[in-house]
Amino acid sequence: MSVTAVLRFRDFEAETVPVHREIISQSGAAWWAWWRKESEDSQLDELAQLARACPVTIGLINRQLDTRFVAYCTRIAYSPEGGSLLSPEPHRTPSYYREDSFPAWFLLSAIEQVDQGEWNRRFGAVPAGEPTLFLVPTQAADARKILARQFTTEPIGIRSPVILHLSDLHFGSDYGFPLQPREVPTLRQTLDEAIEAGLERVGSPPVGIVVISGDITTRGENEGFLEAQTFIERLLGRLRLTPEQLVLVPGNHDILLDDSHMTRSYAAERPFRNFLQLVYGRDGLELNRLHWFATNDGRDLLVLALNSVRPRAQSTMEYGYVGRDLYGPLLKELSELMAQLRSHGERPLAVAVLHHHVLPTPLVEDPDTERPVSLTLDAGQLIEDLQQAGVSTVLHGHQHVPFIGSTSRAARDSKGRWSLDRAVHIIGGGSCSVKVDRLWNQMRDNCLGVYGLSDTGLDVNMFQFAPGVEFRESMRVVVPLHDA
Incomplete structure (x- = not known):
């Protein structure tokens, strides 16, 4: 041939x-x-x-x-x-x-x-x-x-349609929890212990999927990735989950873009790719992926994992960029899979995960000439494509502030008519374990989210906590979901 x-x-x-x-x-x-x-x-x-x-x-x-x-x-x-x-x-x-x-x-x-x-x-x-x-x-x-390869073939089984959302762990120099328990009131629990105890205390339903939306390390250091790997293994063990029931995306602190020539070969991605291989136990994973999960009672969750760490210089590393050329084929695959599931009378939930935010997160941004107000540069295109594909929710991190909002964009339909399509709901995860001096005044605690799929929508519960401080509810809202 x-x-x-x-x-x-x-x-x-x-x-x-x-x-x-x-x-x-x-x-x-x-x-x-x-x-x-x-x-x-x-x-x-x-x-x-x-x-x-x-x-x-x-x-x-x-x-x-x-x-x-x-x-x-x-x-x-x-x-x-x-x-x-x-x-x-x-x-x-x-x-x-x-x-x-x-x-x-x-x-x-x-x-x-x-x-x-x-x-x-x-x-x-x-x-x-x-x-x-x-x-x-x-x-x-x-x-x-x-x-035209297929990205997914069959679903990964999960015991419940409940997502545990963690973000901005910052293992390394900015990590705020002890790596081992200490005989100090504020340092007696490691992060995995605190999460397990907190979820039990608030009566959380069993978690089916763990999503980590980037900034797993402080500066992409090997020690930070090794500490994160240990944490993930312990957390999955406590939750009785497997690596297949985990979704990971990188943050700008995990892929350090500080050399234009390095990015010709994307060598800056090497530490994070090695980390993925260790966590999942297999190589060849792409940074943009489509995960398909299903419960025993037929609830399907499609999670689109996106790499938003794409700008090619240190001066622009705070900004996110995904790229339609990379997420487009995945989104097409997601749409086809959703249509197939709908034809069998099922109502799948489609979620996208990236690190950088796509809407303003703080109520007011603090001007800083050394650190620009960052955003996902192709957020408009991404939101428009996600809503047309039927993606209901976007999960992100980056700014260490928990956030829940909605957005939609007017777009032309197949007949050339303008319409305001269904809203895409945005959930910012805050920071799960960064030191207190890296947190904003709007939220001086760590936080995480637990999102459960129900008949009425997505039940979003945000909890705040800190080393030595028990879980307490931060936000609770039911996000309405359109028919997929």
Whole structure:
């Protein structure tokens, strides 16, 4: 079977296609580097197969802008040992990376933009997921099967439709609870002990799912991740849950974006990806995932886990960004799954989880020239897409203040008419265990949420507590849920 490749790219540092086209016009060809993510396979056998097939027509796609290109590739340079190479011809390489090393280089003699129909004829479906290089059959029908993969196959069983929401744990230097019990009144309980005792004290129903919405560590330190792993294992044991019944997303303190060149390979994600592998006991997990849970009595919960730590510099690390190019295929899968469940008379609950907030959380923001007012930069697009897909609720953290609100955006329907669709409810989890000096004046305690799915809606209970301070109710409200 003959093969070709699809390379995914984004215009992070330059207008990628115009820059390469300019070199092609001057030199007859341009070298296009594979900016392989550190988490991706080296695909040496696939590169060898593709190199033997040259010259070959390959696909280039910017999923963020939904722009698609066909390129004529005459040569591929790579190291059979899997190392990185400098450009074979620096004068045929864009200046912004001609002195850097990459795992593979593609010599392109032409780049032509094509429409969706032509793309589908050549390559099948747009590739989904996080990788940047996809080797596919040249037959579009076979390519479609490979690229349009399914994210979920069957549900994970849970004993109850109850979500325990934790956020902003900050294991490491800013962690406020003892790692081991001490003979001090305020330090006698570890966090997992305090949560178990608090839930029992307030008469909480059995928890079915634990959701942790980012900032698991203080500064992405290895010690912090190891402490968090120990906590999670103990907490799941106390709640009689398994790692499969856990949803984790990263926060800006877990993936430190402070070097623009590091983010070419997304090496900053390595500590968090290693943490995911340890917690879940398997590798290859993507940072954007769709979890499907179901109770014995047929209550389905779909949880869309989103990575909002996407800006590429320290100056913008407080801001969140998810990216429609990454969450779009997952949201399509969620919508199709919800339609399938509805056809059987079921009413699934769909929830999205990310770290950064999508609405203002404090009543009044304190101006700070050193630390800008942060937000999820594509919050408007995200909210519009979530509400159209039937997602009822968004869970987040980030600002250490518990928050409950609702929002919706006017959008055009399939007939071009404007309408104000169903509201999306937003729940900010506050901080579960950060030190008191990292908390806002609006909430000088730690907090967590317990959300139970009932016939009337989502019963949201927020509890505040602190080392040595027992649970007490902070907020309680029933969030109305539209028919999924």
